[in-house]
Structure formats: structure tokens, C-alpha cells
Amino acid sequence: MKAVSLLVRKPDISRAAFRAYYERHYCLLAMQHFPFRRYVRNHLLENDDRFGFDCISEFGLAEEFRRVPLMGSRSRQLMEADELEFMQPELIRVAAAEEHILFAADSHGPSQQRQVLLFRDEGPGPGPQGLKQGIETLGAELLRQLDSVSEMKLDLLTSDPAQPFPFDALLWIRTEGTDGFPLKPGTIPGLVGSLAVMTCASSEDELKERFVRFQP
Structure with missing residues (x-):
């Protein structure tokens, strides 16, 4: 199973400080308490x-973790004190993600930046299936237009209505160039905006090595 979450930094720290704390402290603690595969x-x-x-x-x-209330687990409770050091945990939003690989090259370039396109299925629009088809069509067009795309994947999202996730789909694009970005909302159905992100990924070996125990 796959999930995504949005995190918000404390108002009194910079984004650079947030990133540094996350990468040097918090993510290492998370790896101890959750058996991540990614x-x-x-x-x-x-x-x-x-x-x-x-x-x-x-x-x-x-897959067996799909029915486990991870955000209410003892493992999550053990991380709450650390969360208060650099983020606003009450603003965390989580969604289940259905991932679709639209394109994957044999290798990636050196850049760790990706573009992520944010979509909402609003009002009497095409619905989830129509949104998916529209994004897949957009993805095919972008593959023809953009240079050096090495990966493109689509996440279709579902979340708890009590804590709704602000987007219904994410289109991730790994490319060495940024020409053509950001795409403008309003020109593509459902598109809210696009963001450039710096990606930090833990290897499978590191995830296995650091994991200690999950507590429900």
C-alpha cells in the first residue's frame, strides 16, 4: 500500500531549517517505528x-497495513514530541494513494528535483475515472513536449472526510530540465497548480537496517 502526507513547518522556523531537522532527525526516528518499504x-x-x-x-x-490506524498507533505517539520540534502535527493531512506508472526510463539523471502537478476533482466534473483519463492524456502530451523525462507517475488519492486531503490526484514528473514549468491552473481541467520539489529518498537497505519495531 502507498500513502502520502502533507506536512507544515512551525511558523517560527525557515523551510531550510524544517528540511534539515526532518532529514537529520525525524525521518530516522520514523524508520525505527514503521516498517517502510518506501x-x-x-x-x-x-x-x-x-x-x-x-x-x-x-x-x-x-498491504496488511491498509486496515491499521497508523496515525492512532503507539508508534505514532512515540514520535509526537519530535514532531513539535519542527512541524505543526495538527495540520498533517494523509491520503491513501493508488499509484500508476505512466513512464519509467531505465536510468535517471543526477538531478534530485521533481515537478508535481496538483489536481482536484471539483463540482460536476468528470469524476475520478474522468480525472484519471484526463491526467493520462496530459502526461502523454508532456512526454512529447518535455526533454529528458525519466519518470512519470500518477497518484489517485482518497482520504478521511473528517480530515480531507486538499487534492485528488498528483502527477509526479522527474526531468533534468524545467522548461515548460510551472503549468498554469485553468488551462488544464482539474489542475490547481504545479510545484518544484527536492526529493530525498531512503534506500530499501536503509529502511530495513533502521527498523526496530512497530507498535499498534
């Missing part, structure tokens, strides 16, 4: 505050 932190660049969050994290776990 753990990727996508940090927004310093000057982009349009959407009110600072990081989109991606998590992969075994």
Missing part, C-alpha cells in the same frame, strides 16, 4: 508558499 520526502523549494505546506512525503508499507 519512504520519500519531497521538500518544496524555499520561495514557494502558495499552498500552505512544506513537504509531501510518500510512504510504502505492506
Whole structure:
């Protein structure tokens, strides 16, 4: 299973300080308490505050965790004190993600930046299936237009209505160039905006090595 979360820094620290604390402390603690199969932190660049969050994290776990209330687990409780050091935990938003690989090259370039396109299925629009088809069509067009795309994937999102996630889909694009970005909302159905992010990914070996125990 895959999930994504939005994290918001404390108002009295910079985005650079938030990123440094996350990468040097918090993510290491998370690896101890959760048996991640994938753990990727996508940090927004310093000057982009349009959407009110600072990081989109991606998590992969075994399928049996789909029915486990992770946010209410003892493992999560053990991390709350550390969260207060650099983020606003009451603003965390989580969504389950259905991932679709639209394109994957055999290798990636050296850049750790990605573009992420944010979508909402608003009003009497096309619905989830129509949104998916529209994004897939857009993805095919972008593959023809952009140079050096090495990966493109689509996350279709569902969340708890009591704590709704602000987006219904994310389109991730790894490319060495940034020509053509950001895409403008209003020109593409459902598109809210696009962001440049700096990606920090933990290897499978590190995730296995650091994991200690999950407590429900």
C-alpha cells in the first residue's frame, strides 16, 4: 500500500531549517517505528508558499497495513514530541494513494528535483475515472513536449472526510530540465497548480537496517 502526507513547518522556523531537522532527525526516528518499504520526502523549494505546506512525503508499507490506524498507533505517539520540534502535527493531512506508472526510463539523471502537478476533482466534473483519463492524456502530451523525462507517475488519492486531503490526484514528473514549468491552473481541467520539489529518498537497505519495531 502507498500513502502520502502533507506536512507544515512551525511558523517560527525557515523551510531550510524544517528540511534539515526532518532529514537529520525525524525521518530516522520514523524508520525505527514503521516498517517502510518506501519512504520519500519531497521538500518544496524555499520561495514557494502558495499552498500552505512544506513537504509531501510518500510512504510504502505492506498491504496488511491498509486496515491499521497508523496515525492512532503507539508508534505514532512515540514520535509526537519530535514532531513539535519542527512541524505543526495538527495540520498533517494523509491520503491513501493508488499509484500508476505512466513512464519509467531505465536510468535517471543526477538531478534530485521533481515537478508535481496538483489536481482536484471539483463540482460536476468528470469524476475520478474522468480525472484519471484526463491526467493520462496530459502526461502523454508532456512526454512529447518535455526533454529528458525519466519518470512519470500518477497518484489517485482518497482520504478521511473528517480530515480531507486538499487534492485528488498528483502527477509526479522527474526531468533534468524545467522548461515548460510551472503549468498554469485553468488551462488544464482539474489542475490547481504545479510545484518544484527536492526529493530525498531512503534506500530499501536503509529502511530495513533502521527498523526496530512497530507498535499498534
